[in-house]
Amino acid sequence: MTGTDQPILETRALSKRFSIGTRFSSEGRRVVHAVDNVSLTVRRGETVGLVGESGCGKSTLARCLVRLYDITDGQLLFDGDDITAKSLAELRPVRRRLQMVFQDPSASLNPRRRVGDLVAEPLRVHAKLTSAGIRERVAELFDLVGLLPDHVGRYPHEFSGGQRQRVGIARAIALNPDLVVLDEPVSALDVSVQAQIVNLLADLQDKLKLTYIFIAHDLSVVRQVSTRIAVMYLGSIVEEGPSEEVFSAPAHPYSQALISAVPVVETTPSGRRKRIILSGDVPSPLKPPAGCRFHPRCPVAKDRCRTERPALVEHKSGRKVACHFPASV
Amino acid sequence: MMLSVRDLKVSFRTDDGLVRAIDGVSFDLEEGEILGVVGESGSGKTVSLLAVMGLITDPNAVIEGSIRYKGRELVGLPARELRRLRGNEIAMIFQDPMTALTPVYTIGWQIAEQIQAHQRLSRSAALDRVEELLAEVNFPNPREAMSRYPHQLSGGMRQRAVIAMALSCNPALLVADEPTTALDVTVQAGILDLVRKLRATHNSAVVFITHDMGVVSELADRVMVMYAGRIVERGSRSELFNDPSHPYTRALLGSIPPLTGDKPRRLPAIPGSPPSLLRLPKGCAFGPRCPARYEPCDAGKPDLAGGSHAAACFRVAQA
Amino acid sequence: MIYPILRRLGQMLFVMFGISVIVFLIFFATPGADPAARIAGRNAAPEVLEAVRHSFGFDRPLYVQYALMMKKIFITGDLTSFVNRGWKVVPAVLDSIPITLSLVFGAAVLWVVFSIIIGVAAAATRNSWLDRLLMALGLLGISMPVYWLGEVMNLITQSRYHDTWLFSWVPPLGYKNFSDDPKGWFLTLVIPWITLAILYIGIYGRVLRAAIIESMQEDYIRTARAKGLSETRILLRHALRTSLIAFVTLFGLDFGALVGGSALLTEVVFGLQGIGKLTYDALQSLDLPMIMATVMYASMFVVIANAVVDFVYILLDPRVKTS
Numbered sequence: 001m002t003g004t005d006q007p008i009l010e011t012r013a014l015s016k017r018f019s020i021g022t023r024f025s026s027e028g029r030r031v032v033h034a035v036d037n038v039s040l041t042v043r044r045g046e047t048v049g050l051v052g053e054s055g056c057g058k059s060t061l062a063r064c065l066v067r068l069y070d071i072t073d074g075q076l077l078f079d080g081d082d083i084t085a086k087s088l089a090e091l092r093p094v095r096r097r098l099q100m101v102f103q104d105p106s107a108s109l110n111p112r113r114r115v116g117d118l119v120a121e122p123l124r125v126h127a128k129l130t131s132a133g134i135r136e137r138v139a140e141l142f143d144l145v146g147l148l149p150d151h152v153g154r155y156p157h158e159f160s161g162g163q164r165q166r167v168g169i170a171r172a173i174a175l176n177p178d179l180v181v182l183d184e185p186v187s188a189l190d191v192s193v194q195a196q197i198v199n200l201l202a203d204l205q206d207k208l209k210l211t212y213i214f215i216a217h218d219l220s221v222v223r224q225v226s227t228r229i230a231v232m233y234l235g236s237i238v239e240e241g242p243s244e245e246v247f248s249a250p251a252h253p254y255s256q257a258l259i260s261a262v263p264v265v266e267t268t269p270s271g272r273r274k275r276i277i278l279s280g281d282v283p284s285p286l287k288p289p290a291g292c293r294f295h296p297r298c299p300v301a302k303d304r305c306r307t308e309r310p311a312l313v314e315h316k317s318g319r320k321v322a323c324h325f326p327a328s329v
Numbered sequence: 330m331m332l333s334v335r336d337l338k339v340s341f342r343t344d345d346g347l348v349r350a351i352d353g354v355s356f357d358l359e360e361g362e363i364l365g366v367v368g369e370s371g372s373g374k375t376v377s378l379l380a381v382m383g384l385i386t387d388p389n390a391v392i393e394g395s396i397r398y399k400g401r402e403l404v405g406l407p408a409r410e411l412r413r414l415r416g417n418e419i420a421m422i423f424q425d426p427m428t429a430l431t432p433v434y435t436i437g438w439q440i441a442e443q444i445q446a447h448q449r450l451s452r453s454a455a456l457d458r459v460e461e462l463l464a465e466v467n468f469p470n471p472r473e474a475m476s477r478y479p480h481q482l483s484g485g486m487r488q489r490a491v492i493a494m495a496l497s498c499n500p501a502l503l504v505a506d507e508p509t510t511a512l513d514v515t516v517q518a519g520i521l522d523l524v525r526k527l528r529a530t531h532n533s534a535v536v537f538i539t540h541d542m543g544v545v546s547e548l549a550d551r552v553m554v555m556y557a558g559r560i561v562e563r564g565s566r567s568e569l570f571n572d573p574s575h576p577y578t579r580a581l582l583g584s585i586p587p588l589t590g591d592k593p594r595r596l597p598a599i600p601g602s603p604p605s606l607l608r609l610p611k612g613c614a615f616g617p618r619c620p621a622r623y624e625p626c627d628a629g630k631p632d633l634a635g636g637s638h639a640a641a642c643f644r645v646a647q648a
Numbered sequence: 649m650i651y652p653i654l655r656r657l658g659q660m661l662f663v664m665f666g667i668s669v670i671v672f673l674i675f676f677a678t679p680g681a682d683p684a685a686r687i688a689g690r691n692a693a694p695e696v697l698e699a700v701r702h703s704f705g706f707d708r709p710l711y712v713q714y715a716l717m718m719k720k721i722f723i724t725g726d727l728t729s730f731v732n733r734g735w736k737v738v739p740a741v742l743d744s745i746p747i748t749l750s751l752v753f754g755a756a757v758l759w760v761v762f763s764i765i766i767g768v769a770a771a772a773t774r775n776s777w778l779d780r781l782l783m784a785l786g787l788l789g790i791s792m793p794v795y796w797l798g799e800v801m802n803l804i805t806q807s808r809y810h811d812t813w814l815f816s817w818v819p820p821l822g823y824k825n826f827s828d829d830p831k832g833w834f835l836t837l838v839i840p841w842i843t844l845a846i847l848y849i850g851i852y853g854r855v856l857r858a859a860i861i862e863s864m865q866e867d868y869i870r871t872a873r874a875k876g877l878s879e880t881r882i883l884l885r886h887a888l889r890t891s892l893i894a895f896v897t898l899f900g901l902d903f904g905a906l907v908g909g910s911a912l913l914t915e916v917v918f919g920l921q922g923i924g925k926l927t928y929d930a931l932q933s934l935d936l937p938m939i940m941a942t943v944m945y946a947s948m949f950v951v952i953a954n955a956v957v958d959f960v961y962i963l964l965d966p967r968v969k970t971s
Binding site: 382384386408412413414415416417420421423425428429430431432433442443446447478480491494495 | 868870871872873874875876877879881886889890965966967
């Protein structure tokens with residue numbers, strides 16, 4: 001088919017804008033730049049982690065990538081194929097290869113259906129299988145995600161949060177997708193259960209040669225799962241690079257603050273890391289600041305940052321930073 | 330001793346019989362001390378502190394044991410007396426700042442309401458105090474913030490307002506129930522700083538409930554780990570994090586992915602999930618998930634044994 | 649501030665225009681509703697029919713008839729009834745407005761006050777005998793048809809027990825102008841007020857109880873308890889205050905509908921010549937000018953009532969203002 005260097009997913013200057021209000025409402029029609037000019041390349045077999053504070057646009061971007069949202073501007077390429085403006089019917093064969101797992105497993109599973117049916121549903125819609133074939137495939141999927149065969153006849157509410165997320169994952173991988181977008185898949189789970197799901201995702205990636213886009217607000221989980229990460233702030237990517245490099249030596253002041261803020265278990269009090277505390281809140285995406293969008297909160301902002309918006313520039317192979325004065329990479 | 334809880338038991342009458350949410354919890358708290366309470370959902374960490382606050386209003390709840398605050402027994406104290414303590418000497422911060430404030434009143438009004446409930450102050454004196462408090466929790470423009478409604482503030486700002494409210498009567502004891510769980514890490518860092526600062530300036534004792542080991546290790550002087558309604562391990566911060574002895578604490582610490590250094594290919598995970606309180610195992614509640622389980626674990630529930638650093642585990646007791 | 653008002657006005661004009669066109673078309677499309685035939689009476693000669701048709705303008709195109717009718721209602725105000733020649737409908741509607749307003753307004757005061765008392769008392773004593781008693785009474789109030797209740801009231805206060813000390817003050821049925829005889833106005837309306845209010849006290853009391861109990865589960869109630877506030881204060885200042893939002897929505901709809909003519913049954917039972925009665929009679933005789941006038945009036949009131957509710961909303965719920 002295609003060469004391995006062909007990116008599985010690529011966005012070119014992708015933007016998503018929502019308008020709120022109408023021309024007749026008191027403040028007039030206003031536009032929210034939820035995702036602003038994002039160019040991201042996802043290669044086969046890797047896991048790209050998207051991180052950032054709530055409201056940074058990471059979930060909106062994820063929904064654009066699977067075309068749950070229409071894209072306002074830019075291009076979205078799946079396996080070299082431009083799917084930016086494809087109709088629902090044209091998307092059908094793509095949907096099979098492009099799946100999504102949501103945060104709250106109890107909200108995304110129909111409570112009145114047995115979990116076996118829920119997992120079989122995508123097979124009935126997309127795959128040409130006999131009912132025996134479907135049963136066989138469901139059993140296989142249950143085994144893959146670590147559910148017992150006799151769980152097939154149960155309802156979602158009979159499961160714990162971790163098991164429900166396993167059902168959600170089984171559904172997502174039922175059609176052998178190439179890419180799975182995981183939106184906060186472990187955030188609603190108990191700490192002791194998170195590690196199980198993180199391991200399961202890693203195992204499935206190995207076995208099924210999956211590519212992941214992984215979104216979570218828990219940075220240590222993102223680091224564990226991702227090979228590459230992209231840090232987002234107010235709808236744009238401010239830093240991108242191999243996960244371990246970005247975590248050990250973040251170049252953008254925002255990434256530095258974000259990573260330093262994560263509380264970690266330190267056994268020796270002297271070993272406590274220096275923390276950068278950001279002043280103020282994330283500005284409203286309705287009125288993003290001029291210049292660099294991070295400058296009002298940036299500890300190292302200079303005059304240039306207030307007027308000129310830095311572009312996402314490659315500083316070193318695979319390390320991109322959108323900052324006029326990045327820390328040395 | 331500021332707070333001394335002895336053999337606290339909280340049960341709820343349900344259709345499936347009596348469910349014991351808290352089963353014999355005992356702990357002490359000194360003035361100015363920060364106690365971290367760690368546990369997963371259903372571990373009873375919140376319920377036990379709601380019991381201390383006298384905030385369990387469910388008519389089906391049964392509370393037994395003893396809660397002494399500055400030598401005074403709180404269990405069975407008339408509602409009127411308890412109300413005088415609540416919000417005044419003992420204050421509480423809740424998890425979700427989005428829903429913790431009444432949506433139809435301004436921040437200033439709600440904080441002033443608490444001050445006036447406990448102190449004889451004029452409206453304007455109370456509002457002056459509100460302004461001071463909001464400045465103390467780092468509101469850039471306190472006067473202006475007072476006239477804001479909750480929905481007009483960001484999550485971090487709301488939580489600061491809730492903290493200002495909790496501090497309004499200079500409480501000797503502050504109970505914080507997952508106050509940063511709903512917030513971003515950058516905002517969380519600011520709130521944790523604030524809690525540390527408050528302990529320094531007000532000398533309040535703080536009980537900090539969380540599921541995040543990282544947060545506890547940054548903040549707490551002493552730590553208490555709960556599982557299925559019981560304390561499984563307690564000790565000072567360094568005792569607990571340098572030398573965890575209960576298999577649950579060890580496993581929990583092990584399952585957190587590291588933020589620096591080498592990445593393990595697989596995380597050491599705990600199998601299974603926390604038990605339902607309706608169907609607790611016969612012996613040790615952690616038994617079915619425990620890597621160190623042996624015969625005695627199925628027979629009875631281990632008691633918390635040891636001095637300042639104690640664990641409820643037959644293996645640990647035997648060693 | 650000026651913009652929302654203009655928008656409301658525009659909305660009102662649009663609703664009134666739409667309704668007037670629909671009423672007009674329905675009238676002319678209704679089989680057997682040939683107005684000329686009705687006016688001329690049974691078995692009228694064709695010439696008579698033709699004369700009637702011409703003198704009422706039924707021989708002109710529909711849109712001209714519509715425009716003329718609108719002009720006569722809103723500009724000259726001299727639209728006359730098809731049934732009672734010479735009876736000007738606009739003054740007739742204007743005369744009946746105070747009657748309906750007096751009836752509905754008084755009943756609304758009663759039902760708001762009593763349903764709040766009942767709702768709060770029941771919520772405060774949830775699951776006690778008082779709560780059960782109040783809710784049972786509320787259900788009873790809801791299930792009694794208003795015409796039946798009105799007749800029973802009349803039977804008791806006008807005939808059976810009229811001569812006892814208890815009801816001798818009740819004046820005969822009918823309406824007295826407030827400006828002529830304030831005491832008479834009040835006395836004649838007391839029984840109709842109670843009759844109309846009972847249904848709504850039942851509904852609103854139950855709705856409010858449910859809303860309060862629901863808001864008592866909210867996190868901010870727990871915060872209020874943690875602040876050390878008294879249960880009374882928590883109930884009244886926090887739970888009731890937030891529950892009133894649902895209450896006001898319901899009130900706006902009901903009040904608008906009642907003022908617009910839904911108090912018909914009460915008006916009929918107590919011999920009050922209000923809007924409801926007027927509309928009812930006009931429908932009986934298919935008197936288009938009168939129907940048109942009362943419907944215009946009613947739709948205007950429903951829109952105004954909605955605007956008032958929106959305004960009260962802003963006072964009750966600050967979240968509405970910004971979103």
